[in-house]
Amino acid sequence: MILTNYHTHNELCDGKGPIEAYITKAIEKGFTALGFSSHAPLPVKNDWTLTEENLLIYLAELDQQIFKWGSQIQIYKGLEIDYIPGYQAPNQKRWTDLNLDYSIGSVHTTTGLSQNPEYCCIDGPEDELKWLLDEIHEGSWEKLSEAYYTRICELVELGGFDFLGHFDLLKKRNRDNACFSEEAPWYHRHVLTALDALDGSGIIMEVNSGAISRGALDVVYPSPWILAEALKRDIPVMVNADAHRPEDIDCNYDESCALLRETGYHEIWALVDEKWQAVQL
Ligand SMILES: [Zn+2]
Numbered sequence: 001m002i003l004t005n006y007h008t009h010n011e012l013c014d015g016k017g018p019i020e021a022y023i024t025k026a027i028e029k030g031f032t033a034l035g036f037s038s039h040a041p042l043p044v045k046n047d048w049t050l051t052e053e054n055l056l057i058y059l060a061e062l063d064q065q066i067f068k069w070g071s072q073i074q075i076y077k078g079l080e081i082d083y084i085p086g087y088q089a090p091n092q093k094r095w096t097d098l099n100l101d102y103s104i105g106s107v108h109t110t111t112g113l114s115q116n117p118e119y120c121c122i123d124g125p126e127d128e129l130k131w132l133l134d135e136i137h138e139g140s141w142e143k144l145s146e147a148y149y150t151r152i153c154e155l156v157e158l159g160g161f162d163f164l165g166h167f168d169l170l171k172k173r174n175r176d177n178a179c180f181s182e183e184a185p186w187y188h189r190h191v192l193t194a195l196d197a198l199d200g201s202g203i204i205m206e207v208n209s210g211a212i213s214r215g216a217l218d219v220v221y222p223s224p225w226i227l228a229e230a231l232k233r234d235i236p237v238m239v240n241a242d243a244h245r246p247e248d249i250d251c252n253y254d255e256s257c258a259l260l261r262e263t264g265y266h267e268i269w270a271l272v273d274e275k276w277q278a279v280q281l
């Protein structure tokens, strides 16, 4: 087993601490590779993504850090790019022109920019989720879920990124099924449609422990039953932290690997020696 993580934020977006603190922590913990994935700038003002100016600082800083630490650990340059229909997608030239080592495609909200000028997110503060649910989706989790997974399907169809971020992010505030039941037939239908879109796309699904390190949930994205359905479709998987603090880069790593083994997976995907490869679990 090797230690890796490709979903890492830092203080230039919404993480804590400088890029170098994540690298030295990874070296201390014996990591083989660490990938950085700041939130790509958005076409709306916000306090959690890179600004256009910070994007350049981020890329230059990574080059410097690779020069400084590259002999001790493999460091990869990535971005977590939001899909916003009609505005932003990971396959756009402006992102592919950056010569990144990889990118993450993510969905954080469920409605268009004109209706949602503040860019309220499903994983944002509770009032943002409440606003989306009540004002956009008529208080219906079924409608919110349908909008979310429809976006996931569109994003996968567009492609142009390496792995899909936090597959079932909409469950962040659904501890103990407080908002909706994952057993609901409509929820299964939405999830399975998104898995069918992933099937054969070559896009990797991450097991993401971000809700655990932030104290929101005790479980990873996606739920175990979704992983079992992903395995039936041979969807490739990887293990990530979605770290927002240096000490979280290996959060839940062993448990996430154990969950995948229990599900029946024998390998995970990792970017090592500059290429994506399957690594024995
Ligand atoms: Zn995200």
Ligand SMILES: [Zn+2]
Binding pocket: 007, 009, 080, 242
């Ligand atoms: Zn993230």
